Amino acid sequence: MNNIMFAGSQSSSAVLAYTLLILGTYPRILEKCQQEIRDIFGESDRDVEKEDLTNLKYIDAVLKETIRQCPVAPFTGRLITEDIQLKNTVLRKGYPCAILLYGILNNPAIWGKDASEFIPERWLEGRLPENSNALGAFGFGRRNCVAKVYAFTTMKVSLVHILRRYKMTGNFFNMKLKNQVINKPAGGHEISIEFA
Numbered sequence: 049m050n051n052i053m054f055a056g057s058q059s060s061s062a063v064l065a066y067t068l069l070i071l072g073t074y075p076r077i078l079e080k081c082q083q084e085i086r087d088i089f090g091e092s093d094r095d096v097e098k099e100d101l102t103n104l105k106y107i108d109a110v111l112k113e114t115i116r117q118c119p120v121a122p123f124t125g126r127l128i129t130e131d132i133q134l135k136n137t138v139l140r141k142g143y144p145c146a147i148l149l150y151g152i153l154n155n156p157a158i159w160g161k162d163a164s165e166f167i168p169e170r171w172l173e174g175r176l177p178e179n180s181n182a183l184g185a186f187g188f189g190r191r192n193c194v195a196k197v198y199a200f201t202t203m204k205v206s207l208v209h210i211l212r213r214y215k216m217t218g219n220f221f222n223m224k225l226k227n228q229v230i231n232k233p234a235g236g237h238e239i240s241i242e243f244a
Contacts, residue, residue, distance in 0.1 A: 067110060068218070069237050083108050088104065108204065109170075123147060127142070158182050
C-alpha cells in the first residue's frame with residue numbers, strides 16, 4: 049500500500065500537471081475536453097459517477113497521449129531471466145537491462161511519422177501500434193502497475209472538476225525536464241490558470 053500511495057500520488061499528480069500544461073498549449077484540445085464535460089454533465093455540478101468514467105473518452109485519450117509524450121518515469125529496469133536473441137546481439141540471462149520508455153513512446157517507427165506531435169485522436173481512431181506493450185509507461189506483463197485503473201480514475205475525476213471551472217494557458221515547449229526518480233520540470237510549470 050505504501051508503494052501505491054507514494055508512487056501513485058507522485059506520478060498521477062505529475063501527469064495531471066503535464067496535462068494541464070499541454071491543454072494550455074493547445075486551446076482546441078482544451079475546448080474539446082470542456083465540451084465533452086458539458087455533453088456529459090450539462091450545467092450540473094454533480095460529482096463524477098462510475099458510469100461517467102467510460103463516457104470520458106476524449107479526456108481518456110488526452111491522458112494517454114500526455115503519458116506517451118511525457119512519461120513520468122522515462123525508463124524502467126528488469127533482470128533478464130533467460131537469454132534473448134535480438135537482431136544483432138543476445139541479451140544474457142542474469143544481467144540487468146534498462147528499458148528507455150521515452151524512446152519507445154516517441155519512436156516514429158512504432159508510433160508513426162507524427163510521433164512527436166500531440167494527437168489525442170490517435171487513441172480514438174485506432175492509430176495505435178500492434179504491440180500492446182508500446183504504451184509501457186505503466187510497466188509490462190506481470191510487472192504492470194497494480195494501480196493503473198485507480199490512477200486513470202483519479203486523474204479523470206480531477207480533470208472534470210478542474211476543467212469545469214478553469215481554463216489555462218501555457219507553453220509546453222518551454223518546459224525543461226530533470227529526472228528525480230520521476231521526471232519533473234527543472235524550472236517549474238509555465239502555466240496560467242483562470243476562471244472559465
